[in-house]
Amino acid sequence: MRANDNMRTAATVLVDQLRIHGVAHVFCVPGESYLAVLDAFHDSDLALTVCRQEGGAAMMAEVAGKATGRPGICFVTRGPGATNASPGLHIAHQDSTPMILFVGQVPREVREREALQELDYRATFGSIAKWVTEIDDPVRIPEIVSRAFYTASSGRPGPVVIALPEDMQRERIAVADAPPFEPLETWPGATDMVKLQKLLWGAQRPMVIIGGSRWSEPACAAVARFAQRFALPVATTFRRAHLFDALHPCYAGDLGLGVNPKLLARIKAADVVLAIGTRLGEVPSQGYSLFEIPGPRQTLVHVHPGPEELGRVFRPQLAINAAPTAFAATLEGLQPPSEIRWSADTKTAHADYLAWTETATAVPGDVNPGEVMIWLRENLPPDAILCNGAGNFNTWLHRFYRVRKFASQLGPTSGSMGYGVPAAIGMKRLYPDRTVLAISGDGDFLMNGQEFATAIQFNLPITVLIFDNSLYGTIRMHQEREYPGRVSATVLKNPDFAAYARAFGGFGATVENTAAFASAFKAALASGKPSILHIKIDPDAISPATTLTKLREQALAERKE
Numbered sequence: 001m002r003a004n005d006n007m008r009t010a011a012t013v014l015v016d017q018l019r020i021h022g023v024a025h026v027f028c029v030p031g032e033s034y035l036a037v038l039d040a041f042h043d044s045d046l047a048l049t050v051c052r053q054e055g056g057a058a059m060m061a062e063v064a065g066k067a068t069g070r071p072g073i074c075f076v077t078r079g080p081g082a083t084n085a086s087p088g089l090h091i092a093h094q095d096s097t098p099m100i101l102f103v104g105q106v107p108r109e110v111r112e113r114e115a116l117q118e119l120d121y122r123a124t125f126g127s128i129a130k131w132v133t134e135i136d137d138p139v140r141i142p143e144i145v146s147r148a149f150y151t152a153s154s155g156r157p158g159p160v161v162i163a164l165p166e167d168m169q170r171e172r173i174a175v176a177d178a179p180p181f182e183p184l185e186t187w188p189g190a191t192d193m194v195k196l197q198k199l200l201w202g203a204q205r206p207m208v209i210i211g212g213s214r215w216s217e218p219a220c221a222a223v224a225r226f227a228q229r230f231a232l233p234v235a236t237t238f239r240r241a242h243l244f245d246a247l248h249p250c251y252a253g254d255l256g257l258g259v260n261p262k263l264l265a266r267i268k269a270a271d272v273v274l275a276i277g278t279r280l281g282e283v284p285s286q287g288y289s290l291f292e293i294p295g296p297r298q299t300l301v302h303v304h305p306g307p308e309e310l311g312r313v314f315r316p317q318l319a320i321n322a323a324p325t326a327f328a329a330t331l332e333g334l335q336p337p338s339e340i341r342w343s344a345d346t347k348t349a350h351a352d353y354l355a356w357t358e359t360a361t362a363v364p365g366d367v368n369p370g371e372v373m374i375w376l377r378e379n380l381p382p383d384a385i386l387c388n389g390a391g392n393f394n395t396w397l398h399r400f401y402r403v404r405k406f407a408s409q410l411g412p413t414s415g416s417m418g419y420g421v422p423a424a425i426g427m428k429r430l431y432p433d434r435t436v437l438a439i440s441g442d443g444d445f446l447m448n449g450q451e452f453a454t455a456i457q458f459n460l461p462i463t464v465l466i467f468d469n470s471l472y473g474t475i476r477m478h479q480e481r482e483y484p485g486r487v488s489a490t491v492l493k494n495p496d497f498a499a500y501a502r503a504f505g506g507f508g509a510t511v512e513n514t515a516a517f518a519s520a521f522k523a524a525l526a527s528g529k530p531s532i533l534h535i536k537i538d539p540d541a542i543s544p545a546t547t548l549t550k551l552r553e554q555a556l557a558e559r560k561e
């Protein structure tokens with residue numbers, strides 16, 4: 001309730017700060033520890049998405065941060081609510097995503113007694129959040145919330161956790177609002193750009209690798225223009241394919257799992273590598289094997305918004321501390337050499353990418369997930385959004401689906417299962433006019449599958465594809481390699497996922513062969529409801545490259561040698 005004077009409850013002040021900083025969406029699971037904030041939401045025009053489990057809510061906020069570059073906002077209750085939210089926080093940490101998690105806290109007067117659901121957030125989240133704090137004095141809400149927006153989005157972005165003691169939220173205070181925040185842009189220095197131009201002019205086999213966060217549609221477009229002018233081959237890192245149009249003549253492919261060997265060879269043979277925005281983590285660096293540590297053989301130009309990431313693993317010849325958005329804009333000022341020596345190589349790199357992704361490889365069973373992905377790439381609008389979690393089903397998505405636009409393919413670079421469904425729901429809530437799919441495995445789906453209820457409740461007609469091999473397939477793949485024939489804890493018995501969809505009030509269908517996919521998919525879209533396609537794949541079809549049987553035979557043969 002607002003009084004006639006200029007006093008507001010602390011909770012109202014908090015919600016007003018969110019509006020001032022441009023927040024439109026909040027994802028939450030309610031709790032008695034933040035009733036006053038829930039009440040303040042009642043009077044605000046924020047779009048509130050109430051979820052079924054905090055893990056899902058946190059992933060929805062995380063994907064909002066990933067897609068917009070501004071902190072995604074999640075509210076959860078103390079103790080169990082907060083620990084349930086931790087997977088979303090960990091993704092935001094590893095994926096460098098701006099996000100703010102607000103958590104209820106026990107009243108100030110009972111703190112440190114281990115009151116009901118009390119948790120020391122600083123200790124619990126200290127290693128995965130950029131900053132964890134608790135607001136004791138409500139008068140400091142504008143200051144602390146403003147700082148949280150800056151901290152979450154500047155430098156290397158990441159999650160911030162703010163605990164809100166329950167009694168603090170109810171205090172009535174007179175305080176001025178903070179001015180609106182804008183994400184900080186870190187610009188490269190003029191000498192950095194001169195040095196970069198010199199290195200490129202002297203290069204024989206240059207290569208660009210782009211990844212990380214702090215990108216935007218205009219920044220991606222600026223890099224595409226730069227690549228075109230310099231005829232540079234561009235690779236994207238693991239699950240960052242959305243940063244570069246796969247059909248751009250400079251696109252060379254993605255540095256994920258099961259990477260094109262020709263792309264790897266090309267990067268190894270490059271003399272100058274320009275890495276923009278990526279920290280060149282374990283997956284893109286192919287288990288830290290792509291470049292020597294600490295000094296790569298290639299001349300490495302590393303551009304990153306977080307200075308602490310420069311020289312952290314790979315020592316760059318030229319380190320540029322800049323946000324990808326600012327750096328991309330600055331690239332417009334670079335001049336290509338009068339004669340570009342590597343143009344033909346770049347054409348070959350793109351041709352290699354197209355050849356690698358052109359046709360599905362043969363797999364056992366009646367459904368070929370590669371052909372499903374090829375059908376989707378030929379039939380979905382380029383701005384359709386595909387969200388995925390973790391599991392081997394993704395190997396077909398990453399290889400055969402050609403990503404064309406910024407924020408149209410989003411997955412956890414941290415490899416966290418259970419992301420696809422909540423991420424799809426978060427994206428459909430933000431972009432209701434775009435076609436949104438969740439790409440899931442049977443194991444992956446049931447980690448947050450209950451959020452399908454959220455899709456129903458908010459009338460968000462996403463389509464979930466569940467690739468069901470009745471296995472925790474990725475782990476089974478590693479198991480067959482390391483311990484052939486010794487199956488342990490990797491087999492699953494699944495429900496009828498189409499019936500599951502219908503039980504929630506959605507559309508459900510089962511797909512048992514490749515040819516049946518197109519009509520099932522069209523029927524799912526035509527239903528106008530959230531939908532699930534239960535796609536049954538052969539358990540032996542573990543990836544586009546091999547089968548479980550082959551892996552087992554190879555591992556057994558190696559043991560005999």
Ligand SMILES: Cc1ncc(C[n+]2csc(CCOP(=O)(O)OP(=O)(O)O)c2C)c(N)n1
Nearest residue numbers: 391392393417441442443444471472473474
């Ligand atoms: C939260 C979480 N738990 C466990 C794992 C380990 N893990 C990685 S992939 C995988 C199996 C995924 O199974 P499924 O979704 O069915 O996909 P499949 O590999 O069978 O295609 C597991 C258990 C993980 N990455 N994340």
Ligand SMILES: [Mg+2]
Nearest residue numbers: 441442471473
């Ligand atoms: Mg599976």
